[in-house]
Amino acid sequence: MNAIDLFAGCGGLSKGFMDAGFDIIVGVDNDQAALDTFVKNHNGAVALNADLSKQETFDEIKRIAGERPIDVIIAGPPCQGFSLSGPRNFDDERNKLYLAVIEMVKQYKPKGFIIENVPGMATLYDGQIKEEILKRFNKMGYNTECEILCAADYGVPQMRKRLIFMGVRKDVGEPKFPEAIYSPENYITCRDAISDLPPREYEFGMEEDIYTSESLTEYQKFMRKNMKVLHNHVATKHTQMVKDTIALVPEGGNYKDLPSGWGESRKFNEAWTRYDGNKPSKTIDTGHRNHFHYRYDRVPTIRENARLQSFPDDFVFTGTKTQQNRQVGNAVPPLLGQALGNAMLKIFTEKNNEKL
Numbered sequence: 001m002n003a004i005d006l007f008a009g010c011g012g013l014s015k016g017f018m019d020a021g022f023d024i025i026v027g028v029d030n031d032q033a034a035l036d037t038f039v040k041n042h043n044g045a046v047a048l049n050a051d052l053s054k055q056e057t058f059d060e061i062k063r064i065a066g067e068r069p070i071d072v073i074i075a076g077p078p079c080q081g082f083s084l085s086g087p088r089n090f091d092d093e094r095n096k097l098y099l100a101v102i103e104m105v106k107q108y109k110p111k112g113f114i115i116e117n118v119p120g121m122a123t124l125y126d127g128q129i130k131e132e133i134l135k136r137f138n139k140m141g142y143n144t145e146c147e148i149l150c151a152a153d154y155g156v157p158q159m160r161k162r163l164i165f166m167g168v169r170k171d172v173g174e175p176k177f178p179e180a181i182y183s184p185e186n187y188i189t190c191r192d193a194i195s196d197l198p199p200r201e202y203e204f205g206m207e208e209d210i211y212t213s214e215s216l217t218e219y220q221k222f223m224r225k226n227m228k229v230l231h232n233h234v235a236t237k238h239t240q241m242v243k244d245t246i247a248l249v250p251e252g253g254n255y256k257d258l259p260s261g262w263g264e265s266r267k268f269n270e271a272w273t274r275y276d277g278n279k280p281s282k283t284i285d286t287g288h289r290n291h292f293h294y295r296y297d298r299v300p301t302i303r304e305n306a307r308l309q310s311f312p313d314d315f316v317f318t319g320t321k322t323q324q325n326r327q328v329g330n331a332v333p334p335l336l337g338q339a340l341g342n343a344m345l346k347i348f349t350e351k352n353n354e355k356l
Contacts, residue, residue: 001021001022001023001071001072001348002065002068002069002071003017003022003025003070003073003074004024004025004026004065004070004072004074005017005024005026005027005028005045005074005075006028006052006075006077006100006104007028007029007075008027008028008029008035008076009029009031009034009038009327009330010034010038010317010327010328010331011024011041011042011045011331012309012311012331012333012337013074013076013114013116013334013337013340014027014038014042014045015315016333016336016338016340017074017337017338017340017341018043019334019337020337020338020340020342021345022071022072022341022345024042024043025046025064025070026046026048026061026065027042027045027046027048028048028050028061029047029048029049030049030051031049031326032049033319033320033323033326033327034319034323034330035047036318037319037324037327040316040318046064048060048061048064052077052097053097053099058107061104070108071111071112072110072111072112072113072114073101073104073105073108073110073113073114074114074116074337075101075113075114075116076115077097077098077100077101077117078097079098079121079124079129080094081093081094081095081096081097081098082098082129087128087129087132090129101115102133102136102137105140106140109141109169110169111168111169111172111348112142112166112168112169112172112344112347112348113142113165113166113167114164114166114167114344115133115164115165115167116163116165117162117163118162118163119162119163121163122146122163130146130163133146134146134165137165137167141169141170141171142170143167143170143174143175144165144175145175146163146165146166147164147166147177148163149162149336151310151333151335151336152182152184152187152280153181153183154180154181154339155182155219155335156188156280156308156309156335156336157187157188157190157193157219157280157281157307158281158282158283158284158308158310159279159280159282159283160283160284160309160333160336166340166343166344168344172347172348173347173350174347175347176343176347177343178342178343187280188219188280189276189277189278189280190276190277190278190281190294190308191278191294193217193219193220193281193307193308194220194304194308195216195217195220195277196211196213196214196215196217196220197211197230197301197303197304197307198212198213198230198233199295200233200234200296200298200301205233205301206234207231207234208229208230209229209230210229211224211227211228222312223307223310223312224313225313225314227313227314230313231303231313231316231317232301232302232303232306232317233301233303234302234321235301236289236299236321238297238299243297243298245272246272246274246292246297250274251274251294251295252274252275252279253272254271254272254273254274255272258272266290270282270285270290272290272292273290273292274291274292274293274294275300277294277295280308281308284305284309284328284329285329286325286326286328287321287322287325287326287329302317302321302324302325305325305328305329309328309333309334310333310334310335311328311333312334
């Protein structure tokens, strides 16, 4: 099965599909730093830096694909335009990137597609945007449904929720979302995910380093993938004031737990949040320095955040630290992607078995 990844970023969603058994032909984005990471980790997939609102990009994708059929299109397009233009102006210029995904499905007619977005899109304009998307794909010949999925249900040590549209061509079958594998009673926790990594309490580490302990949990063993070299585990240099402030926040606490007069510069929901080691992390952000290690007085390293996103240790991030943080924070967790990839394969296989 072949797939293309639109708005690929560093390729978290396509990494999941790759692990489910798909061949990723091309990843398209306009962030070259993210594409450099994508091409390093996707087994020969082409990284294409291009504007998806232009027909020449469609033509270039067709040239790269050649004779290979495109079975699945996966995408995580931005939806900021919809919040400005409203449901009546669905075809507004500001929505061109989302419309490009619809056009790509229309041109390629894949067996299925996955579109990922923020949960808020489901209720935008009382759900009218969501309904319009479902209606358009239905007219194009796709059975399409959407659900908000929580990554922690699929083995990701993070409470990340995403709106997922799943479309299956009407001659192929019906959408069926993957069933949850985990529940709140047995979610993978922050401690399960990163407690084996060097503490970086008194030294910053290097881009290429060594593990200083054995895997302590099954998740850690799964993430290591027999790696001998540890990548992207470099600590951030904080001012003494920041370290002193973090030290006052208890495990699982935030700015509300600080004494009067401390941390006054940040007072919003996620400010000065220290992870609870016995729970999944909150949604990994793109490096705004609001979240801190459950034990150490510092922000998580790139590798720690990558583990919390379910990127295995052999997935190496490139670029500046700011670029790497953005790549990790913007990505779809690969284990969630793999669950979706497996679900689509199951739909396709069941249809083929019916024909036999």
